[in-house]
Amino acid sequence: MIVPSGEMAVCSRGPEVLEAYLGTCVGVALWDREAQVGGLFHALLAEPLGGSPPAEPLRYAATGLPLFLNALEEKGARVPRLEAAVAGGAIVGPSDDVQLDLQLGARTLERIELFLRATRIPVKLSETGGTFTCCLRLHCLDWTPEIVPVGSHFFRPAASSDIPKPDRTAVESAVAQVKPIPQIAFKILSLLRSETYQMGEISREIRLDQVLAAKVLALCNSPIYGAPEKIESLDRALVFLGERRILQIALSVFLSGIFPSKPGGYSLCKGGLFQHAVTTALIAEFLARRLNMAQGRAYTYGLLHDIGKVVLDQLVTEKAPLFYRQALQNNRPLNEIERELFGMDHSEVGTLLVQHWNLPVDIADAVSGHHNAEAPLLKAAPEEVALITLADFIANRFLGGTHMERLDQTPVIAALRRCGLSAEKLEKVIADMPLAQVRQQASGF
Ligand SMILES: [Fe+2]
Ligand SMILES: [Fe+2]
Known part of the structure; x- marks a missing residue:
């Protein structure tokens, strides 16, 4: 199960593997072997800006960590028995660039390390501050943490050292x-670029392309767009989503192939x-x-x-x-x-x-x-x-x-x-x- 940024997951012992893909974000896995409970929290930023309580507290290390700990304790975990793994927090700019203090990852990481020190949770595995996206995993069957660079599951040692390079x-x-890209995609592109969304002819063409029309309607009806009722025609879709969104969907459908x-x-x-x-x-x-x-x-x-x-x-x-x-x-x-x-x-x-x-x-x-x-x-x-x-x-x-x-x-x-x-x-x-x-x-x- 992938835990996206700004979210957390808590599990009991089982075959589940929790995963978070981390660049500048920081991932924390915590587990209590005795209670057989563990989880993963994926923090986006260090703390909310402006001081007021954030609408989405799990986006921030400062407000998300106490919630994560609560969720673990509710399932029976106890802080003195917890162990941790931490990954991510990739740096962005050169650290001497004082004009643009972009150490977003480093600040999130600092927050998390402070919290773990204050709660005396020992860190068993940690790989932080790199430049490449990594994956933090927690195997919930035996509470083993793992940190791997992305793409490593495709890595196979070369059979021979001299693989010919394509020139x-x-x-x-x-x-x-x-x-070549179809004419209609070309037309959609020029409408989107010119920011004039006079669809007339385009909506006729989308209607004629049954596969495209069906895909556009299916997307309009997916929960992503939250249509209050089933959209059955392109005209309704146009009213509901607007012309720019329909053009974007149509272009994306073309390019997806x-x-x-x-x-x-x-x-x-x-x-x-x-x-x-x-x-x-x-x-x-x-x-x-x-x-x-x-x-x-x-x-x-x-x-x-x-x-x-x-x-x-x-x-x-x-x-x-x-x-x-x-x-x-x-x-x-x-x-x-x-x-x-x-x-x-x-x-x-x-x-x-x-x-x-x-x-x-x-x-x-x-x-x-x-x-x-x-x-x-x-x-x-x-x-x-x-x-x-x-x-x-x-x-x-x-x-x-x-x-x-x-x-x-x-x-x-x-x-x-x-x-x-x-x-x-x-x-x-x-x-x-x-x-x-x-x-x-x-x-x-
Ligand atoms: Fe690129
Ligand atoms: Fe890219």
Whole structure:
């Protein structure tokens, strides 16, 4: 069972394995062997901002830990018998960057360590402050904790040390083989980009595409959107959800077919790469709303930002031992490893694919610049590229575990400055983010 950020789970002895995927968040597992009770708490931030009691106390270490302890005690656990495992708390920026004190993970971790010291709960296992997402597990059958880097379950030692590397030509021909995107998706993209949602012709076309219409209606009727009654026609869906949301759903449905569905490669779970795309798109839209930027564009860029990974995914799957070994054993950003193995990183491959699809140049900018601190300075819409860098960062650090990523921190700091966000403001934005909704929507396709 996965315990998402800002939540906790408490269990009695049994075959259940509790898991939390942790980047900047911090996970705490506590267990009492005598009472045969244990649990896992996944804290997002250190403490609520502004002093008033938070609406969701489990988001914060300061307010969530007492609740977690209460829940364990209610099931029979006693504090003097508890043992702990702690993981996560990845750092964000260079620690000497005084202007942007972004040590969100370090502060959450500090809170948790203070609490464990004050309650005299011994820490049996701990791995904190790294740069890569890890998974904290608690096996409820024998109360064994475990901390593993994400992707390690795909790691197989290479049979031979000289696995041939695919070269640039192989990557380019893989790009050329990706099927073109349908005309209707193209039209939806340009409506979303121009922020004019005159659907007329598009809704006719969606209606004609029965598979698409059915999928859009099924999504509208899923609990995610909370429709008060069953929506049976596209017209009703338009009234209920609005045109922008319908266009976003339709575009996401189209693109979902292009993303790999099986785990392996970049996906750490079924559809993981696509879930990351939708998560980033929704967070980018949320950030755009907060910063008074174009929401339709932000969603589109977010959805497409890692599209290069769709191409590299096939090559990664073939060269898996080499890829995972490099990714897990080297403390380097993933795009550096990609350049070494494939001659190009996923931003470059994505840009080629966007050009192959004849998509507009601003989309190519967002794809090519999302990991590049310098790029936003050169582009026509630098804030929008920076917004995607931030949305990607938040998706990876606070809603991680669906796909393989290890970010270079430098562009994040530059992107914050470009969007005019201070560390405090960013913390406020993260605290206000509708995480559960984002998760639900991203896994709803
Ligand atoms: Fe990326
Ligand atoms: Fe990404």
